Each structure stands twice: as C-alpha cells, then as structure tokens.
Amino acid sequence: MAASEARATAALISELCKQFYGLGWVSGTGGGISIRDDRGVWMAPSGVQKERIAPQDVFLLEARWDRAEVIEPPANPALRLSECQPLFFNAFRLRGAGAVIHSHSLWAVLAARVACPDGGAGVFRSRNLEMQKGLRGVGCFDELRVPIIPNTAREAQLRDSMAEAMVAHPDVDAVLVAGHGIYVWGEDWVRAKTQAECLDYLMRAAVEAHRLGLPL
Template sequence: MTGAMVTGAPETTGYGGTLAAEAARFAALGWMRGTSGNLSVVTGRDPVRLLVTASGLDKGELRPGDMVLVDEEGTAVPGATAAGKPSAEAALHARVVRLTGAGAVVHVHTVASVAMGRRRPGGIAFRDLEMLKGLGRSAHDEEVVLPVIRNSQDMSVLGDRLEAALDPGVPAVVVAGHGLYAWGADLREARRHTEVVEWLLELQLAEERGR
C-alpha cells in the first residue's frame, strides 16, 4: 500500500476508502470517540506523502474524500485535496514515518492506554503472554517494555520525546494522558499492532484493578 503517490482526489485512489473503513472499525470498538484519533497511510516516499484523516470529523462516519494529503512535516499539500485540514497530530504521524519507515500509523484514544500511561510513566512492561507474538516478540522469558512519553501540544517537542523513547522492537508508544500510537508496514499491520497493544494494556489494567 506504499507505492504510488496520491496526486488527485483521495477517493479516486483507494487509499481514502481504506482509511475510512479502518476508522469505522476503530470507532466501532469505542477507540475513536467524539471525533478523537487519526489514521494515516504513506502514499509516497520521494517526496514523503501521507494521506491522513481530516480533523474534527466523526471517525465512524468518514467518507473516502474526508482525507488530507500532507508532506513529511505533516503540513497539507497545497491543491492536493479540499477535504479540510489535518489534525496537528499529522506532524507526529509524519515523524513516526521518518523515524521508523512505517507505511501506516494509527492513533487511538483508549481508556486503557490513558490509564496505564498515568500509572506507568516510565514504561509498561509485559512478559510471558502469547499475545506478544503479535508484535514479533517472544511469548516467554522476555520482557517487552512499551514506551510512555509525556504529552505536549507542541508536536515538535512530542516528536523529540518519541524519538528519544523509541524502541525498534516495539511498534507503538503511549502518550501519557492522551492515547496510543502504533504503526506498521501497512494499515493491516498497523491495525494488528494496535489491537495487540490495546489487549495487553486492557489486561494489565484489569489485573491492577483486581489486586
């Protein structure tokens, strides 16, 4: 899904429809409530281009044209689309792509990610769980630490914090008090990583509440 660059209206490329479908999936899970969250997919590498969900729209009701093409800084590409404006967080999506080579990024606002980010500001450790295989890690005898970074309204500052905390073996990060970012080679892999990490967070939260 990371081949040709989008140069025309997103709805004519297939990317817009795929993003809308993925957003509806996450919204149905309750992970993108009240217009929160955003998704992106890389549509070109030279120069870097990402198609991102437009700001302020209900993610369960997006249409294929409700997307904005942005550059490597997360800024809307002039003349590429009339869908609206990208979220300021598009800049962080673009930073993730530059740092990791990801082909898609998912950002959701889940209760478990916010709660566990507050409880474990130094990182959230997991081990001896079969679900870790979904991140390409061992299910036994290995500790996997999900990075947690402090939030900021300045995407440059937030991006610097993400870069400093980034673990090449963990395709996700929690922004404390905000939510979860996860990524992958394409939207399907980014979805899988999001679902796996969210499951791990929900389990951890449930176990802590039960103590």
Template sequence: MESKYPEDHPRTILPDLCRKFYSLGWMYGTGGALSVRTGDKIYITPSGVQKELVQGEDLFVQTSDGTDIDLPPAEKKLKKSTCTPLITVVYRLNEGCNAVYHVHNTAAVMVSMLWPGTEFRITHQKMIQCIKKGNSDKHFDYYDTMVVPIIENKSTEDEIAESMTAAMLDYPETSAILIRRHGMYVWGPSWQKVKCMAESFDYLFNVAVQMKQCGLDPEKIPVAPEGAYT
C-alpha cells in the same frame, strides 16, 4: 457506507478503519488520526470531523517531508489533523513504515496512569507474539518482556514531537508509544499489520489493567504450579 474508490485505496481503507475504531470506542468525538503511506504519498484523516463520518474525499495527502499534494474540497473547510507532525515524525524515523494510527482507547490511557514511570512492561502473554519488533522482521516471543515507552502529554500535539522522537530513538524495538492520559500511536509495514497490532496492544493493556486490579504483576515471570503439565 459504499466508497467510490477501489477497496484497496487509502481513501476507502481509512474511512472504513475510522468506523471500525469508532465502534470499538477508540475514536470518540473527533479524536485520533489514521494514516497510510503508498509510495511517497501519505494519506491522513482530517481534524475536527467525527470519525464515523469521514469520507474518502476528506483525506489530506502529503509527501514524507510534509509537502501537501492533495487537499479535501475547499467547500468542506476541513483542517489538517493536529496529529500530522507526530505522524510525519514516525514515518521519518521508521524505515518500511507504511501506516500510523493514533487512537484514544481507554486501556492505553489507564495503563499510562497505572505505570507512573517511562515504560509499560508485560511478559508471558500469548498476544505479545502479534507485536512486531520495531523495523525488524522479528516479533516478540511469549517469553520476552515487551516494553512500550510512555511520554508525557502536552496541550498540543506538536509540543510532543521532541519527546516522541527521543522515545523512538531510545526504544528501537518498539512499534508503539503511549502518551500519558491521552492514548497511543502504533505503526508498522502495512495497514493490515498495524490494525492487528493496535488490537493486540489494546488486548494486552486491558489484561494488564485487570491483572493490577487482581494483585497480579504483569512483569513477573510466572511459576507453574506443582504437578502442572509443562
């Protein structure tokens, strides 16, 4: 779908990403929300719209403190995303964050159920190196154990804001949060980097689920077999 906005404008980028993530099965129905910040403007996809049909004019625009700047055409009768309170919290707590995505990918939901505690942990996977360590300029290393906090789901998104805030403060190196039986939030310095990390998290979650199915422990440090090239 051709956009009437410049290709690097959030009103072009976000609808394109919606279609991409819909094709991956991450944003079925009207679920999920994507956002990009430019300066003091945060562009957020609307609620109740099938994500593969989102258009540039459908976006809500607000300041970092939640003040509305620009709204979709009134005749469309669109509503703010129910994810807006959580998206606003992520921007507020993460310096240098310029994109926040919330998706309902199956792998994230499965991981949140297979790891019954408050953390998902995985180590010695190459794709870990794509994940940024919180607000720092560093990335996880292959030998690191990457930890993603898991919080409990509630009926509405605004009910999750307090526990999500606590998790971000308790895990300053995380760039994502899993919501049990719901999905994940991912954030970072640019829409491109967050896209890369969202895809990498999904890959790692899928690997971890399959490792569990095969009786392997994603948290266990592997030992090279005798005679292996090391």
C-alpha cells in the same frame, strides 16, 4: 487510473476509522490514522467525527518529512489537517512505517497511569501473554517494553519527545502518551492494525490484572 482507484487508500481510511470508533479508539473526534501508498501520505482531517469521515474528506500529502505539503486537499475546504501530522511523520521518517494509528483508547490511558501514576515519562511492561506474539520481534515469554511520554497542551508539541522515545526504544513500534493515548505503526496498515489490537489487549490485561490484584 480511475478516480476511485486513485483514492482507494482514502476509502480504506474511512472504513478503518469506523472500525476504530467501534473499539473506542477514536471517540469524541480524537485519534486518527495515516497510510502511505505510491501516491503519498493519506491523513484523516482534524476535529471531525472519525466514524463519519468520507473518502473525499481525506488529505493527500507529499511523502517528504521536512514539511507538510498537501497534494490533494479534501473536497470540503473547511477541513483542517490533523494535529497528529508531525507525530505520524515521526514514524514514517524514523522507522519507514507504511501506516500509523493514533488511538485514544481508555486501556492505553489507564495502563500508562498504572505504570506511571504521576503522568510522567516511564515504561509500560508486559510478559507471559500470548498476544505479545502479534508484535514485531516479541515472544510470549519476552518482556515487552513500551515507552510512555508526558502529554502536552497541543498534540503537535509531542513531536520531539515522541521521536526521542522512538530512538531510545528501537525494538517496539509504539509510544504511549500519558493521560492521552498511544501511537502505533507498522510496515503497512495490516501490520499497524494488528500491532495496535495486540497492544490494546495487553494494556487492557494489565489494567484488569491491576484491578483484580493479580501480579501481571
């Protein structure tokens, strides 16, 4: 296997991070993405400008969920593994996901705040919107329910509450984090990206409707 072929998924992560930056999902070094392939689990590094990540900056981890075992570290030894690693692993372990996206979208933060003004646990609801059809098992006239969990001081501390919310809501591939953002996954990166885009649209619709005083 050629070196470029062996790290094609790392190149894809680099490309997707640029797109997500344009959407406001990964600004200020926040957010990230992890994709699984035949070689293992690829993950963007922590605390770096996500729109400038190069393929050689991406970590390759073993696809085992009891610990984070790096197979191929980035070329730059100063880079650290993402704080999101245990949360990405939740989706791989509990749902067999092929990819997980973590977004710091302002729409996610505001939609969670509108649904739960105190910043605590709750549920984001949406119905009667065509874009719901981009989500697994949801029709446009169904009620979509996405769990919201309270934020923690360190990202990794969200691991257990995120896992509990996932078990309680097996019909949706996302967990909102109050005052923080959202985790969205799918069977592959295309499905994860599609669902993340549809959810971002629905959360924006909810926030704009709230602002306009519309009963959405």
